Amino acid sequence: MDLEFGPEYEDFRQEVKDFLRKHGEKSPGSAALRSNKTISWQKLLIENGYTARTIPQEYGGYGAQPDLIQSRIIAEEFANSRINPGLGGQGISMLVPTLLELGTQAQKAQFIRPTIEGEMVWCQGYSEPGAGSDLASLTTSAVLDGDNWVVNGQKIWTSTAQLADWIFCLVRTEPDAPKHRGISFLLFDMKTPGIEIRPLVDMTLAANFNETFFTDVRVPKHQIVGQRGEGWQVANAILGHERDSLGNPNITLARLNTLIDLMKTETVNGEPLIDNPIYRDRLMKIQGRVMAMRFNELRVLSSQLNKDQDPGIARMIVKLQGTELRHDLEGLGIDIMGEVGLCYGDNPHTRTGGSWQTQYMFFLGLIIGGGTSQIQKNIISERGLDMPREPKVIKKGGQ
Amino acid sequence: MKFGFSEEQVLLQDNVNRYLRDNVPLDRVRTFADGGTDTDIWQGLADMGIPALLIPEDQGGIGLDALDAAIVAESLGYHVTPTPFLGSTVMAPTALCLSGGDHSELLEALATGNKRVGIAFGEAIARRNSASVTVTNTTLTGTSLFAFDADADFYLVADPNKHLFLVDTNAKGLQRRHLTTVDKTRRTVELSYDAVAAQCISEDPSVFEATLDIGRVILAADTLGAAQNMLDQAVAYAKQREQFGRPIASFQAVKHMCAEMAASLEPCRSMVWYAAHALANLPQEARLTACHTKAHLAEVGKFVAKTSTEVHGGMGFTDLLGLHYWFKRCGSNRQWLGAPELVREEAAALQGLT
Numbered sequence: 001m002d003l004e005f006g007p008e009y010e011d012f013r014q015e016v017k018d019f020l021r022k023h024g025e026k027s028p029g030s031a032a033l034r035s036n037k038t039i040s041w042q043k044l045l046i047e048n049g050y051t052a053r054t055i056p057q058e059y060g061g062y063g064a065q066p067d068l069i070q071s072r073i074i075a076e077e078f079a080n081s082r083i084n085p086g087l088g089g090q091g092i093s094m095l096v097p098t099l100l101e102l103g104t105q106a107q108k109a110q111f112i113r114p115t116i117e118g119e120m121v122w123c124q125g126y127s128e129p130g131a132g133s134d135l136a137s138l139t140t141s142a143v144l145d146g147d148n149w150v151v152n153g154q155k156i157w158t159s160t161a162q163l164a165d166w167i168f169c170l171v172r173t174e175p176d177a178p179k180h181r182g183i184s185f186l187l188f189d190m191k192t193p194g195i196e197i198r199p200l201v202d203m204t205l206a207a208n209f210n211e212t213f214f215t216d217v218r219v220p221k222h223q224i225v226g227q228r229g230e231g232w233q234v235a236n237a238i239l240g241h242e243r244d245s246l247g248n249p250n251i252t253l254a255r256l257n258t259l260i261d262l263m264k265t266e267t268v269n270g271e272p273l274i275d276n277p278i279y280r281d282r283l284m285k286i287q288g289r290v291m292a293m294r295f296n297e298l299r300v301l302s303s304q305l306n307k308d309q310d311p312g313i314a315r316m317i318v319k320l321q322g323t324e325l326r327h328d329l330e331g332l333g334i335d336i337m338g339e340v341g342l343c344y345g346d347n348p349h350t351r352t353g354g355s356w357q358t359q360y361m362f363f364l365g366l367i368i369g370g371g372t373s374q375i376q377k378n379i380i381s382e383r384g385l386d387m388p389r390e391p392k393v394i395k396k397g398g399q
Numbered sequence: 400m401k402f403g404f405s406e407e408q409v410l411l412q413d414n415v416n417r418y419l420r421d422n423v424p425l426d427r428v429r430t431f432a433d434g435g436t437d438t439d440i441w442q443g444l445a446d447m448g449i450p451a452l453l454i455p456e457d458q459g460g461i462g463l464d465a466l467d468a469a470i471v472a473e474s475l476g477y478h479v480t481p482t483p484f485l486g487s488t489v490m491a492p493t494a495l496c497l498s499g500g501d502h503s504e505l506l507e508a509l510a511t512g513n514k515r516v517g518i519a520f521g522e523a524i525a526r527r528n529s530a531s532v533t534v535t536n537t538t539l540t541g542t543s544l545f546a547f548d549a550d551a552d553f554y555l556v557a558d559p560n561k562h563l564f565l566v567d568t569n570a571k572g573l574q575r576r577h578l579t580t581v582d583k584t585r586r587t588v589e590l591s592y593d594a595v596a597a598q599c600i601s602e603d604p605s606v607f608e609a610t611l612d613i614g615r616v617i618l619a620a621d622t623l624g625a626a627q628n629m630l631d632q633a634v635a636y637a638k639q640r641e642q643f644g645r646p647i648a649s650f651q652a653v654k655h656m657c658a659e660m661a662a663s664l665e666p667c668r669s670m671v672w673y674a675a676h677a678l679a680n681l682p683q684e685a686r687l688t689a690c691h692t693k694a695h696l697a698e699v700g701k702f703v704a705k706t707s708t709e710v711h712g713g714m715g716f717t718d719l720l721g722l723h724y725w726f727k728r729c730g731s732n733r734q735w736l737g738a739p740e741l742v743r744e745e746a747a748a749l750q751g752l753t
């Protein structure tokens with residue numbers, strides 16, 4: 001057992017701390033896409049290697065050798081100081097890693113730089129009305145016509161489609177192949193003729209996601225990642241990245257500390273909330289769970305650094321446990337506030353910017369999105385515990 | 400950086416597991432539950448050097464630390480092993496070594512497994528109205544409840560001021576009565592003191608606290624092992640039991656019960672490792688992680704105990720299967736040395752939140 005990262009890393013940690021002290025105030029509170037403040041903060045972070053750290057310089061990254069400990073220190077320090085760690089989003093957290101792994105030279109050169117700099121915003125076109133958890137049954141089609149794919153069909157729940165410049169999209173190109181082998185992964189411009197976006201208002205009462213319709217959308221043939229029919233594998237490479245970023249325990253810890261601060265200062269009948277033993281016990285229960293997830297993360301990190309160490313199912317459970325925990329934490333933030341906890345939006349009594357309600361709902365969204373909690377449990381039981389798959393239902397009158 | 404076991408620790412774990420698998424099957428546990436002794440098991444573990452684990456080398460021990468003890472505790476919990484490990488190997492040596500006094504004779508006897516020291520801490524943690532210990536000079540009067548290890552040669556007794564005393568089981572005025580509890584894999588006693596001469600070990604509350612902390616982490620490790628065993632049994636049973644013409648493991652309700660158990664138990668592993676490591680190496684974090692680990696494992700242990708029993712259907716409820724030994728072991732680990740609400744309140748106090 002050796003939890004020391006070593007003296008060279010302590011210097012590195014100090015550099016990060018110094019940077020945050022010096023520049024922290026330039027950071028945008030929350031990342032409004034495309035605002036000047038967001039983009040210049042993003043560029044400053046890249047210049048200093050605090051985001052896009054290992055992306056090669058030729059693609060606009062900082063170009064450092066991959067070093068998991070350095071990445072971890074950066075994540076810890078940004079979370080501890082509660083300073084914006086730079087843009088995430090589906091383009092940066094999902095598409096860029098996939099292009100780096102599976103994209104052509106030309107695709108990397110064209111897309112990575114503007115994406116990580118926040119100039120090119122992406123949306124993810126996977127889910128369809130008939131294909132959610134059972135994503136592989138998607139039916140949006142792409143047929144080759146000369147040098148173009150012609151895309152027809154509908155996507156749904158497309159987050160940020162209304163803002164996105166480009167989409168990465170799963171389409172069926174081999175209708176006669178088995179369902180997992182007939183899918184391809186296309187990239188195309190959202191300004192291409194034939195795309196219609198209809199906003200869907202979600203429970204936060206914002207229209208964060210959309211229905212996206214494609215009618216004879218012509219996509220140049222080379223804008224495919226991987227080979228024809230390999231889209232499912234390409235997509236799965238991405239889902240791995242997405243799930244890793246969903247339950248980040250460093251951010252959960254920072255949120256917990258915000259909650260503790262609030263409970264110390266907010267009073268009911270003149271008593272600070274923290275003096276209420278029931279709220280305090282609920283807080284401590286959550287603190288224990290956060291602790292367990294942080295140490296779990298340490299084990300995942302350690303097994304990446306030490307190839308002889310078996311992480312068991314430590315990684316497989318992060319999405320399920322991390323999102324549920326965060327949802328519970330945000331829910332406590334609402335409960336302790338009583339009626340004030342209902343405040344949403346502009347109201348003189350709103351605390352912490354109303355973020356408890358927003359995040360409570362947002363994390364319910366994350367419990368559902370990116371593979372629901374039930375799908376996570378299927379994965380844990382089938383791949384983690386080697387339990388058999390559910391037998392196929394035989395439809396009435398069918399085979 | 401490595402958050403995991405050394406080669407020696409893996410070896411230790413393998414050896415203890417092998418010994419327990421071969422020598423402490425459920426039938427052996429039942430013999431103990433029916434009133435038999437644990438001396439042969441303890442002797443076997445002593446032959447492997449287990450009782451000497453935490454005792455410094457210059458006192459006849461091996462000088463390992465809390466993480467090694469947690470590794471052993473996890474295996475003991477996995478096999479619901481009756482042993483005096485918690486008191487004699489973990490808590491008593493910790494207190495004796497921290498006390499600053501010369502206890503070399505007793506430590507050497509503990510290291511070989513020849514002597515056993517039980518723990519009577521309840522009155523310093525959560526004193527009930529039916530018990531209390533009062534001390535005049537070094538004479539004890541009153542009662543300690545749920546002292547564990549019914550066969551101890553000495554007891555380490557804490558009074559409400561967190562002072563520690565060592566009492567010889569044969570001392571005049573000491574009475575020992577068995578307390579029947581649900582957990583038949585261990586035996587607890589009520590100690591009553593009628594002006595019993597005792598040796599003061601420490602009046603420094605931090606010695607009591609450090610001893611309590613390691614005891615709590617070791618109980619958490621025991622729960623980790625016990626709960627893992629219950630999960631393993633549930634998954635194995637589900638794969639083999641058939642209903643409606645298919646293994647019940649293919650029913651999603653059953654799969655999800657198992658997945659939920661696995662998902663809540665897996666982070667507990669890291670939590671126990673970290674808490675044990677912190678005891679010896681991260682003094683600022685040690686107390687808080689010990690409290691949270693004790694409380695969190697208590698909750699997860701309770702959930703796994705219930706759910707894994709349900710996966711077995713009626714069979715889970717039988718004595719024949721014996722799953723209840725693990726169920727109750729998790730139950731007593733939960734209550735001993737501070738139930739979760741109490742321990743969480745301590746965690747809050749440690750952070751200045753009370």
Ligand SMILES: Cc1cc2nc3c(=O)[nH]c(=O)nc-3n(C[C@H](O)[C@H](O)[C@H](O)COP(=O)(O)OP(=O)(O)OC[C@H]3O[C@@H](n4cnc5c(N)ncnc54)[C@H](O)[C@@H]3O)c2cc1C
Nearest residue numbers: 124125126127132133157158159365368369370371372374
């Ligand atoms: C906030 C948010 C943002 C999103 N953003 C995007 C995006 O940008 N791009 C995109 O493509 N998609 C996006 N999604 C869609 C998301 O991936 C799907 O909602 C999700 O995969 C579930 O699919 P579904 O909505 O069709 O639900 P369904 O699959 O119909 O599920 C309904 C219920 O049935 C359960 N269920 C389904 N199958 C099983 C099974 N085999 N076993 C057990 N239970 C099952 C589910 O767990 C759920 O409880 C987003 C969703 C949300 C909530």
